[in-house]
Amino acid sequence: xxxxxxxxxxxxxxxxxxxxxxxxxxxxxxxxxxxxxxxxxxxxxxxxxxxxxxxxxxxxxxxxxxxxxxxxxxxxxxxxxxxxxxxxxxxxxxxxxxxxxxxxxxxxxxxxxxxxxxxxxxxxxxxxxxxxxxxxxxxxxxxxxxxxxxxxxxxxxxxxxxxxxxxxxxxxxxxxxxxxxxxxxxxxxxxxxxxxxxxxxxxxxxxxxxxxxxxxxxxxxxxxxxxxxxxxxxxxxxxxxxxxxxxxxxxxxxxxxxxxxxxxxxxxxxxxxxxxxxxxxxxxxxxxxxxxxxxxxxxxxxxxxxxxxxxxxxxxxxxxxxxxxxxxxxxxxxxxxxxxxxxxxxxxxxxxxxxxxxxxxxxxxxxxxxxxxxxxxxxxxxxxx
Amino acid sequence: xxxxxxxxxxxxxxxxxxxxxxxxxxxxxxxxxxxxxxxxxxxxxxxxxxxxxxxxxxxxxxxxxxxxxxxxxxxxxxxxxxxxxxxxxxxxxxxxxxxxxxxxxxxxxxxxxxxxxxxxxxxxxxxxxxxxxxxxxxxxxxxxxxxxxxxxxxxxxxxxxxxxxxxxxxxxxxxxxxxxxxxxxxxxxxxxxxxxxxxxxxxxxxxxxxxxxxxxxxxxxxxxxxxxxxxxxxxxxxxxxxxxxxxxxxxxxxxxxxxxxxxxxxxxxxxxxxxxxxxxxxxxxxxxxx
Numbered sequence: 001x002x003x004x005x006x007x008x009x010x011x012x013x014x015x016x017x018x019x020x021x022x023x024x025x026x027x028x029x030x031x032x033x034x035x036x037x038x039x040x041x042x043x044x045x046x047x048x049x050x051x052x053x054x055x056x057x058x059x060x061x062x063x064x065x066x067x068x069x070x071x072x073x074x075x076x077x078x079x080x081x082x083x084x085x086x087x088x089x090x091x092x093x094x095x096x097x098x099x100x101x102x103x104x105x106x107x108x109x110x111x112x113x114x115x116x117x118x119x120x121x122x123x124x125x126x127x128x129x130x131x132x133x134x135x136x137x138x139x140x141x142x143x144x145x146x147x148x149x150x151x152x153x154x155x156x157x158x159x160x161x162x163x164x165x166x167x168x169x170x171x172x173x174x175x176x177x178x179x180x181x182x183x184x185x186x187x188x189x190x191x192x193x194x195x196x197x198x199x200x201x202x203x204x205x206x207x208x209x210x211x212x213x214x215x216x217x218x219x220x221x222x223x224x225x226x227x228x229x230x231x232x233x234x235x236x237x238x239x240x241x242x243x244x245x246x247x248x249x250x251x252x253x254x255x256x257x258x259x260x261x262x263x264x265x266x267x268x269x270x271x272x273x274x275x276x277x278x279x280x281x282x283x284x285x286x287x288x289x290x291x292x293x294x295x296x297x298x299x300x301x302x303x304x305x306x307x308x309x310x311x312x313x314x315x316x317x318x319x320x321x322x323x324x325x326x327x328x329x330x331x332x333x334x335x336x337x338x339x340x341x342x343x344x345x346x347x348x349x350x351x352x353x354x355x356x357x358x359x360x361x362x363x364x365x366x367x368x369x370x371x372x373x374x375x376x377x378x379x380x381x382x383x384x385x
Numbered sequence: 386x387x388x389x390x391x392x393x394x395x396x397x398x399x400x401x402x403x404x405x406x407x408x409x410x411x412x413x414x415x416x417x418x419x420x421x422x423x424x425x426x427x428x429x430x431x432x433x434x435x436x437x438x439x440x441x442x443x444x445x446x447x448x449x450x451x452x453x454x455x456x457x458x459x460x461x462x463x464x465x466x467x468x469x470x471x472x473x474x475x476x477x478x479x480x481x482x483x484x485x486x487x488x489x490x491x492x493x494x495x496x497x498x499x500x501x502x503x504x505x506x507x508x509x510x511x512x513x514x515x516x517x518x519x520x521x522x523x524x525x526x527x528x529x530x531x532x533x534x535x536x537x538x539x540x541x542x543x544x545x546x547x548x549x550x551x552x553x554x555x556x557x558x559x560x561x562x563x564x565x566x567x568x569x570x571x572x573x574x575x576x577x578x579x580x581x582x583x584x585x586x587x588x589x590x591x592x593x594x595x596x597x598x599x600x601x602x603x604x605x606x607x608x609x610x611x612x613x614x615x616x617x618x619x620x621x622x623x624x625x626x627x628x629x630x631x632x633x634x635x636x637x638x639x640x641x642x643x644x645x646x647x648x649x650x651x652x653x654x655x656x657x658x659x660x661x662x663x664x665x666x667x668x669x670x671x672x673x674x675x
Contacts, residue, residue, distance in 0.1 A: 087630065114487055114637070116568045116598045119494040134640045151491040191485050221634060222486035226460055251632040255624075266566060266632025267540025267595055270621035271663045274645075277624045278662050286625070288632040291403075291522070291541060318544045319549070321510075321524040350549060352524055374546070375664030 001218045002050045006097045008214035016121060017180055019211045019375040022099030024048065031067055031073035034098040041065055042101035045072045047093040050237040052116040052215070053083030058091065069098065087312070094098025094236055102210060107200035108167055109133055109180075112188045120148040120187065123181070125163050129200035156184040159315040172207040180209055191229065192222030205345075239305050250289060250298045259381055260311040262301050264323045265288050272317045272374075279378035281385055284311045291322040298331025303339055313344045315381040317374065325349045325357030344369060344384035348377035387514035387560045388580040388587070389477060389503065390453065394518045397422040397445050397475070399466050400457035401433050409457065409481075409522050410436065416519040421449040425457040429542075453477040455511065455520050461482035463507060464493045471500045477521045478571070478599035480507035490569040497571065504571025509640045510541040510563040514523070522561070522670065525547075534674060536583040537574060538559040538593035539600075539635070543621060547593055550667030554673060559587045566633025568597070575606035577634065582612050588616045589674040591666070592657070593646055596622035601648040609655035615673050618657040619666055620648045 006024040013019060016069035025031040036161055037041045047059030054060050059081045063069040073096055073378040080092035096231035096268075105127030115122040125145045128136045137144055147159045149303050160178045163169075169177045188196050195217040208213045209265070218229055235243055244251030251266060254271075259281045266288045273283035285308065289301050305311060320326050361368055369384065371377035396413065400406040401423025411431065414420050422445040423433050429440030439445035442454065454470040456463065456479065463485035470478045484664065485507050497504055507513055511521015516530025527545055529552040536551070536558055538544040543562050560580070564572050574592060580585045590612075593658045594601035601620065608616050623645040625631050627638040638644050651661050658673050 054390075114491060114568065116600075119491050119569050138641075142594065150495060151488065152495045189488065192488050194487065219486050220630075221460060221484045221490065222488070225486075253626070253629050253631065255626065261541075263482065265540065265542025267538070267543030267593070267621050268546055268638060270595060270625055270631050270636065271543055271546075271619075273624045274621065275663055284626055284627075286631055319545045321542060321545050322522055351527070373664060375662070378664070 001220050001229070002237070003137045003218065004050065004217055005046045005214050006048055007232045007241065008083040008216040011187060011191065011213070011216060012211055012214055016183045017187065017211055018176070018209060020099045020102055020166060020212065022097055024095055025098050026095050028070045031096060032070055033097050035063070035066060035069045038098070043069060044099045044101055045069065046099065047075055047076050047079070047081055049081055049086070049091045049093055049316065050234070050284055051083050051085035051091060057081045057083040059258065067356060077374070078252040085123065090236070100136055102212065103205040104202045105205045108152065108203070109136070109199045110201045112184060112193070113195050113197065115148065118181060120150060122161065123149065123315045125167055129202070133199065138214060149185070154309040155182060170203070170207055172210055173203060175214040177209050191218045191226060193217060193307065199345070220338040222289065238289050241307055245304050248297055249302055250297060250304070252304060253286040254308065255283055255285050256310070257284045258310050258312045258385060259267055259275055260284045260305040260308065260314040261317065262287050262289060262298070262305065262314070263317045264291060264293060264319065268319060272315065275374055275378040276315060276381065279382035281365040281382040284308055289323070293328065293331070294357065295327055295331035295334060298328055299335035299338065302332065302335040306339055312344065313346070313381050313384040315343065315376060315377055316347045318349045320349065320351030320354060320357070324353045325351060326353040326360060329357040329360035333348065333366065336366050344381070346371050346377050346381040346384065348374060387517065387583050388577070389560065389562070390512055390514050390520055392517040392522070394453050394477070395419055395421045395449065395451045396453045396455060396457045396520055397423045397424060397442065397451035398457065399442065399470065401438060402427055402428055402431070402435065403457055406457040407433060407452045409505055412525070413455070413519050418518050418520060421451050442469045442475065446473045451475065453520060454479065456480040456482055458482060458491070460486070460515060464489035464640070467493050467504060468496055471497055471502050475502055477503050477505070479505045479509070480509045481509065481511060481522055482506070483579065486570055487565070490567060491505050494569055504563060506565040506570060506593040508567045509565030509570070510544060512560065512562045514560045515558050523561070523563070527552055528561065531557040532559040532586045532619040533557065533588035534670065535559050535584070535587040535590045536593070537577040537590065538563050539566050539595050539633070540593060540621065543593060546663065547591055547619070547666055551591070551670055554667045554671045559584060566595070566635050568635040575607045576602050578604060578607060578612060583613060587614065589617070591617045591670055592619070594618065594620045595633070595636050596620070596625050596638050596645050596648070597630065597633070597643040599642070602651040605651040605655040605657060606656060616657045617660060617666065617670050618652040619660045619663060620645045620652070
């Protein structure tokens with residue numbers, strides 16, 4: 001689960017990670033009130049959307065006065081921010097963070113994440129703060145410090161030492177820096193984070209360490225023990241069809257092609273998208289109805305895909321294991337009757353009770369195109385657009 | 386021959402009295418798996434069909450000599466169930482549970498490093514040696530006993546699709562293993578490839594990967610260096626957008642890492658027969674393994 005920068009900074013404050021003073025605002029008047037409370041100018045006005053690259057896209061600006069704060073707030077609120085992470089359509093800005101400006105001496109990079117290969121928690125840092133870390137890693141990998149923490153033992157003093165000396169933290173700032181790293185590690189573990197990233201982490205001219213930015217992702221699988229964090233979910237940042245699908249435990253991702261598809265199982269769903277592309281069409285979505293799908297789930301899956309105007313044909317690919325083909329076929333028939341499908345639908349079914357499933361579809365009176373195997377299915381759906 | 390499981394495997398099922406536990410235990414028994422015990426805390430002394438149920442894994446192992454465990458418990462209790470089985474001395478643990486938090490799995494993985502047992506999964510369909518033993522949720526009848534092909538995959542239904550195509554080509558399987566779709570899991574591709582290389586009845590391997598992480602790249606390096614048997618490879622998710630979790634917690638392209646293209650290139654570079662269209666994996670296997 002992604003959260004906003006202002007929410008991440010709220011978490012930072014709670015765990016004692018120093019951040020600039022500031023608050024979220026939803027209008028220009030609120031922005032001015034927040035700025036008034038910050039004790040002077042300049043202040044920073046930052047667009048709050050779930051995507052990186054906001055600065056480059058024009059979503060982060062410095063205001064030198066009360067008036068300029070209002071002007072910039074007006075400019076940024078309601079703008080459609082396009083960054084390398086939003087896609088070409090961009091995202092509408094509905095809130096801004098107004099923060100006290102800082103006197104920056106150095107910009108550093110710091111992140112904490114799970115390393116899949118070693119099964120450790122890795123802390124990554126670099127003196128090249130404020131830059132795209134992927135670029136730094138590609139161009140100058142020696143400038144990235146990695147510290148691997150055993151999750152059973154937790155963070156040790158030598159880990160912090162590696163970071164402190166690797167980043168050349170000045171003597172006056174070492175104690176607060178160590179406190180900050182410990183606090184971030186505690187926050188990461190206590191909230192089941194999958195990512196904590198600060199870019200940049202700054203040293204001010206008077207040797208303070210501050211998280212100027214904050215990005216926190218929470219492991220969605222761990223939400224059952226973080227009910228308090230659920231309030232951070234922002235449905236405005238999510239695709240409405242994806243929100244609808246999540247209500248029915250459907251794994252759905254909206255894409256920009258024209259062939260809708262419904263599949264059971266994530267791996268097979270990905271492979272089905274790929275085979276659609278191989279056949280010369282483009283997948284409109286990823287939809288995994290799961291191994292234990294019910295007729296009702298299938299019905300909702302079809303309804304959600306039909307909400308997408310781009311979809312010109314649908315490919316249904318089911319390999320019945322736990323999910324029986326007859327149950328699935330009934331779901332399709334129910335859904336088709338309720339929604340009134342008016343685009344071509346190609347069905348390919350295999351596995352448990354496939355004969356009964358095929359019979360149900362054949363006797364339904366629905367205009368379905370049946371396919372003998374995967375290749376046949378992809379070719380037929382591409383031809384149907 | 387086969388790897389990890391055979392007709393001598395004595396299975397216990399953790400979460401045997403739940404809906405999924407009951408259903409799949411019956412399917413395993415029907416397939417011929419020797420299910421000797423079940424575990425559900427608080428239900429010790431009861432029976433599920435004819436299978437005795439125990440309160441703890443330790444008591445089940447002591448009474449029945451079970452040497453493998455199949456786990457169906459809900460995600461919040463998944464890590465605990467795996468560690469309990471490991472502590473009770475079970476040799477092979479197969480965790481079907483989907484949705485165990487990744488930090489739980491980090492602790493489990495580091496805990497298991499001190500134990501001798503093997504964990505398969507979590508978030509996997511399990512393992513089957515056709516004709517002998519099925520520990521998992523895969524449909525048994527699509528498989529064909531007797532080899533010569535070993536199958537290893539990060540996926541569930543995608544593996545069934547592959548196995549089905551192999552069977553239709555007349556290619557039987559020695560053992561099929563789903564290692565799971567989570568970012569941190571027990572057994573990895575290399576562990577399985579090593580075992581298939583050492584198994585005299587396995588003549589070749591089909592390896593099914595997907596986007597996310599570097600496991601396929603590492604496996605490709607291993608294959609080049611150590612494997613004498615031919616490998617057919619497939620990668621799912623070439624059309625997946627970056628930054629989105631494609632159903633499986635582990636199937637996500639982070640920045641430039643974990644892309645399908647990079648995995649396919651690594652496979653080709655290391656002499657693996659890459660199948661780029663899932664519809665053809667049976668045909669390609671036939672031509673490679675004939």
